[in-house]
Amino acid sequence: MIGKRKSHTFLQSIGFTALASALFIFGNADAASAHGYIESPKSRALLCSERVNTDCGGVIYEPQSLEAPKGFPGTSIPDGQIASAGGVFPQLDAQSSNRWSKVSMNSGRQTFRWHLTAMHATAKWHYYITKPNWNPNQPLTRNQFELVPFYEVFDGGARPGQKVSHELTVPQRSGYHIILGVWDVADTANAFYQVIDAQFTGGSNPNPDPGPGPGTPDPPSEFPAWSATAIYVGGDRVSHNGQVYRAKWWTYGETPGRAEVWELVR
Template identity: 70%
Template sequence: MVRQNLTKCCRLIVVHTAVLGLLMLAGIQVASAHGYIENPSSRALLCQQSINQDCGAVIWEPQSLEAPKGFPGPSIPDGQIASAGGVFPKLDEQSSTRWSKVPLSSGTQTFTWHLTARHATAKWHYYVTKPNWNPNEPLTRDQFELIPFYEQYDGGARPGEKVTHEVTIPERTGYHVILGVWDVADTANAFYNVIDVEFGNGNDTPPVDPSPQPPEPSPYPIWDATTVYLGGDRVLYEGRAYEARWWTLGEVPGSADVWRPL
């Protein structure tokens, strides 16, 4: 009787161990699906690199900004877009000076995700703040253009470690925030990354005058191989000024000792 009970007990332990192993394996598969935007560097990645300061625990895992998918629908609360619904709340602090900014230009750009674990993908989509957004207010849906400026459906395909997208960013100037979202195909979740961007010709950059300006006239004549030059004569050769030390004919400035660069 004791032997039978021991046999039953051992069988139960084996069964429970097998079930626990399957559950742990399933949990690992879900938890390992992580990634972040590597280029241009996301807010969380700049925290890990100590470029952004006072970021909280995200410095250890910028790849873990995971929350329910469905954006721009009711997936994560307004005011918690940067932190993926409050996962790392420090990331939701928002002002015009709070975060380091990545210089970028409007138009065609290459965005790169780094995936610490590959996961079947539904789609990738990107959003940018409106031209008149307020950088000193929390990030809400009202702050963003809710039509993605880039969207790619992967149909459940499993990506590689690096994923690149050729995107076209709408015209912007000054400080803006870009939101990139990676929707996972076989879970209910997505990964959210914001990027703080400084577009050219913003408040701190003087606009480029579109009208071409004529070049400044040179005070010296262009060097001529058929001209006799005397000591003290000055010429321009390949954009650089030279002075003759003595009489010369046909000796090329920059290649002969007779010419002294100015």
């Protein structure tokens, strides 16, 4: 009887351990799949996954997993490890003018598209580009980038769909440059990092927005006009006197361009 009781207890223990392991895996499935990569223009990680880039390491299996603390261009990830999101896949940090395959690109109006393997609540998306005089044969550091994002949009915690597109204007460049796209998650401390190796022709988008014709009024801004009677919180953007401003913190009745709370975006 004692032997049977011990055997029964042992089997119960095995069953409980297996159940606990299964619940742990299941409970963390959403977190593990909450990733994304830039699929157009194709990122360095995606080109590794497609075997266009070689000697990439484990990123070939999960180009969506370049996750690290958010806060860029602050001290979120070390210099020299920007492409690998702080060393997640260190092979991605190798940098030279001919190390990586490049995607053809023109300056001007472009559509960038992310593919998400899970739809995380989102704080913001932001994009950076290397300086005109950057050195492609040196490690990728903050000093190689223009640290004011050329495109930034706040989602306020909304959950995106599987495909997320951004209509943005790429600054004028020629030759080889790197674009860094960052997806900041709202309900965790992390973000997802993707770099694009772009070869610019020196021209502009062959189908640019023609803009207003002669005598037509200026188009409305993509951001609402500032109102002296509205309450704004940190991250809110407004247009005022032909410029765009971002609130650094809560504000009411303070005029953009005069009050410190407002940061000039463009």
